[in-house]
Amino acid sequence: AASGAARLFCPFPADFLWGAATAAYQVEGAWDEDGRTPSVWDTFSRRSGAIAFDQNGDVATDHYHRYKEDVALMKRLGLQSYRFSVSWSRIFPDAGGVPNPKGLDFYKRLVDELRAADIQPWMTLFHWDLPQWTEDRFGGWESRDCARVFADYAGYMAAQLGDRLSGVFTINEFMCFLDKGYVDTGELFAPGKNVCPRLLNQARHHAVYGHGLAVQAIRASGPQDLKVGLAENIPNIVPILETPEHIAATREALRELSGMYLTPIFEGRYHPGYLESAGADAPVFTDDEMAAIASPIDFVGLNLYAPTYVRHDPSTARGWSTVENGPGYPKMDMPWLAVGPSIMYWGPRMVAETWNAPEIYITENGCANPDRPNASNEIQDVGRVMYLQEHLIHLHRAADEGYPVKGYFVWSLMDNFEWAFGYTKRFGICYVNYETLERTPKLSAEFYSGVIRRNAVGG
Numbered sequence: 001a002a003s004g005a006a007r008l009f010c011p012f013p014a015d016f017l018w019g020a021a022t023a024a025y026q027v028e029g030a031w032d033e034d035g036r037t038p039s040v041w042d043t044f045s046r047r048s049g050a051i052a053f054d055q056n057g058d059v060a061t062d063h064y065h066r067y068k069e070d071v072a073l074m075k076r077l078g079l080q081s082y083r084f085s086v087s088w089s090r091i092f093p094d095a096g097g098v099p100n101p102k103g104l105d106f107y108k109r110l111v112d113e114l115r116a117a118d119i120q121p122w123m124t125l126f127h128w129d130l131p132q133w134t135e136d137r138f139g140g141w142e143s144r145d146c147a148r149v150f151a152d153y154a155g156y157m158a159a160q161l162g163d164r165l166s167g168v169f170t171i172n173e174f175m176c177f178l179d180k181g182y183v184d185t186g187e188l189f190a191p192g193k194n195v196c197p198r199l200l201n202q203a204r205h206h207a208v209y210g211h212g213l214a215v216q217a218i219r220a221s222g223p224q225d226l227k228v229g230l231a232e233n234i235p236n237i238v239p240i241l242e243t244p245e246h247i248a249a250t251r252e253a254l255r256e257l258s259g260m261y262l263t264p265i266f267e268g269r270y271h272p273g274y275l276e277s278a279g280a281d282a283p284v285f286t287d288d289e290m291a292a293i294a295s296p297i298d299f300v301g302l303n304l305y306a307p308t309y310v311r312h313d314p315s316t317a318r319g320w321s322t323v324e325n326g327p328g329y330p331k332m333d334m335p336w337l338a339v340g341p342s343i344m345y346w347g348p349r350m351v352a353e354t355w356n357a358p359e360i361y362i363t364e365n366g367c368a369n370p371d372r373p374n375a376s377n378e379i380q381d382v383g384r385v386m387y388l389q390e391h392l393i394h395l396h397r398a399a400d401e402g403y404p405v406k407g408y409f410v411w412s413l414m415d416n417f418e419w420a421f422g423y424t425k426r427f428g429i430c431y432v433n434y435e436t437l438e439r440t441p442k443l444s445a446e447f448y449s450g451v452i453r454r455n456a457v458g459g
């Protein structure tokens, strides 16, 4: 394997795919246009005190109207792919099951614009903006019906757009709309409920089941060669030291900490540790549902941000424990955003070794930085350049050692609505002026363009 220094200049695999990601509610705006009905995030963001400064995604970055300009910007930066998400309630505005052609048309136009610019479209079906009508009618993911209507929507999108897409992600990050949306742990996400543990576990089950049914619906209705997977924020486990004991412990930690999400998707059963700790509150499920959950996928997307350190720990029954980052540990501009660049190596390696995952994409990685234009209207986000450079060096190590990492999507193309933090946190490589909605590439965009051009970190 190459040394760290060489790694800076060694190319990534020739077919490595470079892109950027966004999500519908965070960028689109146009919240009530062309037949779109509210999602749980529209409802939640109107709850007083739910979002910083009571902001919402009504306008966001106005991507819905500015998508042509945004595709031109991607082209200028040299992006090879764009991961966007679909606002489900644009497509199915109510429980009637009749699709809204105007909603679909936006995504057709977006995808065509991308393809004309030679940028691969990668579509996420669900990035947390559940139609409000599912919540009103049957309590959203608390009901099995949610899995069924999600699969109908997935099949419809695959039939309508599948032949123009490079890949589909069913669901983005289970824990963010379940653990943070159905239980009030402080930083609350939509729909902002506070259910009992039994209902949370049942909702988790319905969501992974929804993923499985959606995979089947996409295979049944979309083109044969359409690739399907999901994007998950695994606990970003890192062995405290690179020794065989700590590495083996880390593999076990990944399986157990993912016990209700990725583990059943790959193994067809919940991790026994999860079921045991849930006890009488464990989800109710059938064998058929477990088989559907484990429907084969073509790739797995990993959203990698902050490390969870793991050690071999013979004093515990399971043989491992997590280690606190501790005071003074370096962070970016989010309370949870501890910096640990080696997540980019250990995430793919542990997932590949544990589940034999065929292909791995980094579907999100990036950081918040309190960016401000200087007098010459430049945004010199050296902190983000540092963050990206260090992370890409470790990703290169994963590729170099043969782990099947196929591509990387930076989070995010531009500053956007950062959920409970509203517009107060900036994750973009392009700056958005929220008064004029003008986009300005930051220094990190220039850095990232260079990476893509060289297909290497340094140069």
Ligand code: GBH
Binding pocket: 023, 026, 172, 173, 176, 187, 233, 303, 305, 336, 364, 411, 418, 427
């Ligand atoms: C991504 O999730 C989202 O997909 C994206 O929409 C978002 O804009 C981006 O991150 C930046 O936030 O409260 O200590 O339990 C990030 C993954 C997982 C990070 C949950 C925060 C909670 C940490 N998130 N995690 S904690």
